[in-house]
Amino acid sequence: MQDKELYQHILGLSTPWSVSDVKLNIESQEITVRVDHPRGTKFCCPECSTELPCYDHGEERRWRHLDSCQFKTILVAQVPRIKCPDHGVKSVSVPWAEPYSRFTLLFERFAIDLLLATQTVKNAMTMLQLKWDATWHIIERAVERGKARKQPFPLPRIGIDEKAFSKGQNYVSMIYDLDNSTVEAISDGHDTEAAIGCFFQLSAGQIQSIEAVAMDMSPAYVKATKQVIPLAESKIVHDCFHVMQLANKAVDKVRRSEHRQLLLEGDEQLKGSKYLWLTSIENLSESQSKRFDELCSLSLQTGRAWSYKELLRDLWAHKTETKAKSFFSDWYNRVIHTKLEPMKKLARTLKERISNIVTYCTHGITNAVAEGINSKIMSIKRRAGGYRNKENFKKAIFFYCGALDLYPR
Numbered sequence: 039m040q041d042k043e044l045y046q047h048i049l050g051l052s053t054p055w056s057v058s059d060v061k062l063n064i065e066s067q068e069i070t071v072r073v074d075h076p077r078g079t080k081f082c083c084p085e086c087s088t089e090l091p092c093y094d095h096g097e098e099r100r101w102r103h104l105d106s107c108q109f110k111t112i113l114v115a116q117v118p119r120i121k122c123p124d125h126g127v128k129s130v131s132v133p134w135a136e137p138y139s140r141f142t143l144l145f146e147r148f149a150i151d152l153l154l155a156t157q158t159v160k161n162a163m164t165m166l167q168l169k170w171d172a173t174w175h176i177i178e179r180a181v182e183r184g185k186a187r188k189q190p191f192p193l194p195r196i197g198i199d200e201k202a203f204s205k206g207q208n209y210v211s212m213i214y215d216l217d218n219s220t221v222e223a224i225s226d227g228h229d230t231e232a233a234i235g236c237f238f239q240l241s242a243g244q245i246q247s248i249e250a251v252a253m254d255m256s257p258a259y260v261k262a263t264k265q266v267i268p269l270a271e272s273k274i275v276h277d278c279f280h281v282m283q284l285a286n287k288a289v290d291k292v293r294r295s296e297h298r299q300l301l302l303e304g305d306e307q308l309k310g311s312k313y314l315w316l317t318s319i320e321n322l323s324e325s326q327s328k329r330f331d332e333l334c335s336l337s338l339q340t341g342r343a344w345s346y347k348e349l350l351r352d353l354w355a356h357k358t359e360t361k362a363k364s365f366f367s368d369w370y371n372r373v374i375h376t377k378l379e380p381m382k383k384l385a386r387t388l389k390e391r392i393s394n395i396v397t398y399c400t401h402g403i404t405n406a407v408a409e410g411i412n413s414k415i416m417s418i419k420r421r422a423g424g425y426r427n428k429e430n431f432k433k434a435i436f437f438y439c440g441a442l443d444l445y446p447r
């Protein structure tokens with residue numbers, strides 16, 4: 039009798055539901071709590087809430103609850119059914135679980151908390167003594183719930199970016215809310231169609247609310263944005279980190295070819311210098327910056343390429359697009375008259391896209407948020423021991439990076 043009262047409290051049950059039996063099975067380390075209602079209780083139709091007498095009961099069902107006394111605790115009940123004149127025979131909703139769930143609300147809440155806190159699907163699985171599928175089912179339901187509840191708030195500043203799901207050509211495209219550092223949409227692939235697929239996950243109002251879109255220089259994303267977003271030309275901002283990454287690559291190409299050339303002449307002065315050229319000066323150690331100064335004084339091609347790259351950084355310091363454009367045009371003219379082929383190639387690429395690089399001066403956005411979210415996804419991926427499939431990968435991104443209201447109520 040005491041057990042029944044205790045579990046009545048633990049489960050937080052109220053009328054008409056009460057605990058009718060508690061069984062401890064030592065062998066399976068399980069406590070089974072049977073829950074019942076008095077005869078003659080009326081229940082509501084889940085569709086229209088009309089109060090109706092109990093028609094019959096469905097099969098006995100089991101819900102996993104939070105462990106009690108370190109035993110797996112299972113709630114067991116036969117769910118009453120009503121016969122609604124409008125909706126036919128329906129199972130009623132029970133207060134301890136969502137329809138079709140195999141877990142009680144409290145268990146599901148706890149599982150979500152644990153998954154969020156550990157950020158490791160595997161650890162949470164072990165701690166909850168759940169199987170892989172059951173765990174992913176909780177994540178999936180949580181994401182569905184969260185998405186259904188999510189209000190389509192305006193998204194003035196967004197970013198669009200790709201993320202590799204596995205090695206090779208397996209990508210997803212994602213839209214970020216740059217103001218709130220959240221993932222708002224995901225679709226398969228990283229072509230124009232994928233990006234359009236992402237945009238169409240936003241509401242029409244959200245599309246209208248977009249003022250600026252940060253992205254790399256992928257033609258597919260540019261094309262998709264122009265197709266979907268009104269006045270996209272003035273809203274696309276090519277991410278400055280991406281541009282500087284291209285510049286770094288160009289410097290490195292100059293270094294590699296010059297190094298090869300010098301080696302032929304028996305000159306090893308560029309040997310092992312890659313890191314020095316690609317790292318910000320402030321991050322070099324004392325001995326590294328000493329060597330770097332020496333290299334710079336040697337009037338190498340790599341040194342010149344490096345200074346053009348450094349000079350390019352000032353592009354983003356300008357207050358207006360016009361000033362930034364005229365700065366770029368000076369920079370372009372200097373670079374294009376050198377013999378530094380990779381830098382010239384870079385200059386031409388940037389010239390083509392310059393009007394969507396200088397938009398930074400107006401909108402001030404970068405995809406740095408995306409980098410933050412990417413590293414979060416990478417760490418989840420590492421510690422979760424893989425997602426096994428792309429659908430799980432997408433679910434996990436929404437679960438951890440969607441700022442969704444995940445809990446069952």
Ligand SMILES: [Zn+2]
Pocket residue numbers: 083084085086087088122123124125126
């Ligand atoms: Zn009804």
